Amino acid sequence: MGISAVVSFYAGDIRKVFAQSGEANGGKVHLIWLPMAGDSGCTISMLQASNPDLIGAVEDLQVSADFWQPLMTPDYDLGWVSAGYTTEDRSQVPLMNAAFGNAPVDVLVVEGTPQIGAPPGGAPGDYCTIGERNGRPVNAYELLQKLAAKASYVVAVGQCSAFGGIPAARGNVTHAVPVTEALKTAGVATKNPVINLAGCPAHPDWTLVTLASVLQGFAPDLDELGRPKAFFSHIIHDGCPRRGAYGKGQFAQTFDDPVGCFWKLGCKGPITQSACSVTKWNGGIGFCTQSGPMCWGCMHPNFPDPPTSPFFTQVELVPAYLGLNVDTIAGVAGVGVAVALGAHAVRRAMKKRDETGTSKKTKGGSQ
Numbered sequence: 001m002g003i004s005a006v007v008s009f010y011a012g013d014i015r016k017v018f019a020q021s022g023e024a025n026g027g028k029v030h031l032i033w034l035p036m037a038g039d040s041g042c043t044i045s046m047l048q049a050s051n052p053d054l055i056g057a058v059e060d061l062q063v064s065a066d067f068w069q070p071l072m073t074p075d076y077d078l079g080w081v082s083a084g085y086t087t088e089d090r091s092q093v094p095l096m097n098a099a100f101g102n103a104p105v106d107v108l109v110v111e112g113t114p115q116i117g118a119p120p121g122g123a124p125g126d127y128c129t130i131g132e133r134n135g136r137p138v139n140a141y142e143l144l145q146k147l148a149a150k151a152s153y154v155v156a157v158g159q160c161s162a163f164g165g166i167p168a169a170r171g172n173v174t175h176a177v178p179v180t181e182a183l184k185t186a187g188v189a190t191k192n193p194v195i196n197l198a199g200c201p202a203h204p205d206w207t208l209v210t211l212a213s214v215l216q217g218f219a220p221d222l223d224e225l226g227r228p229k230a231f232f233s234h235i236i237h238d239g240c241p242r243r244g245a246y247g248k249g250q251f252a253q254t255f256d257d258p259v260g261c262f263w264k265l266g267c268k269g270p271i272t273q274s275a276c277s278v279t280k281w282n283g284g285i286g287f288c289t290q291s292g293p294m295c296w297g298c299m300h301p302n303f304p305d306p307p308t309s310p311f312f313t314q315v316e317l318v319p320a321y322l323g324l325n326v327d328t329i330a331g332v333a334g335v336g337v338a339v340a341l342g343a344h345a346v347r348r349a350m351k352k353r354d355e356t357g358t359s360k361k362t363k364g365g366s367q
């Protein structure tokens, strides 16, 4: 099956699951998108979703995105976001009500890295505050704890929240840590395992598939790092269009080489697990090594620290990854397998719903 056929096949499944979620939940699934240390790049990435697009998906789902700060503008009311106010004032009311009041939270999406260190004279987490409550800045780490304990599912979207990313790179004076570590440090237990969607940014279609799954009440199969297996079982190197050049020892000397392998220029595709080379990006058009630059390893758990850096230094011991030979892994987690897993994750959620006659709502613990 060609990738374009896979993409359109995929789109129908996702849209159908979203539609069923909307029916099952009566349009009352409450989502909070909590920003922490980051650049909102994953929200921007979500705006590029194509299978279906973000607006279509949320309309199908009838989700109530009670707080999603970058999309809440004073002039542009998206309808499904509690917009209409500036982010400096009334828009924070739904967030505070969800964290400190009785407003429900079904799915908590975290974008950005929790900073759990204490600045001089401050409390843990005071490096990052969001809005005010009772005349005082609200500590984002405290918001995370309140919301994560309340939500049925916590989804760490993007490298920062899943693995720390750039804010947690070496140096790290604010003690930025992954969501899982922040919650563990605070002693907060979640109702379901935190789902980690690695990537700088996170892939929008993978995020929609994951949200479709949890909104049906079923978590996707996760690996030992909390990542959906459907999207993180594949080595980028295996599906790279320059793989043939790698095999022939045909290595690029410059980044404008149209066919040569970028390994000697520092490509991290051989040590990075993700389905980038399977589903690709921008509606299945391409991905990093196909478009020109190398893979930077932005979905590797250590990014941007070694072994993904120094960026322009070739990875040594290329054939070995986690003790396995790259070529062996290729035989196990081929392109077809990874695509089938992705579609299967959605289909299984639909099948379970059909069997039970109703979807397990994600709202269970939102009181």
Ligand code: SF4
Residues within 6 Å of the ligand: 236, 237, 238, 240, 241, 242, 243, 244, 246, 260, 261, 262, 263, 267, 268, 269, 270, 289, 294, 295
């Ligand atoms: Fe592609 Fe990089 Fe692997 Fe070369 S090293 S085949 S450019 S992923």
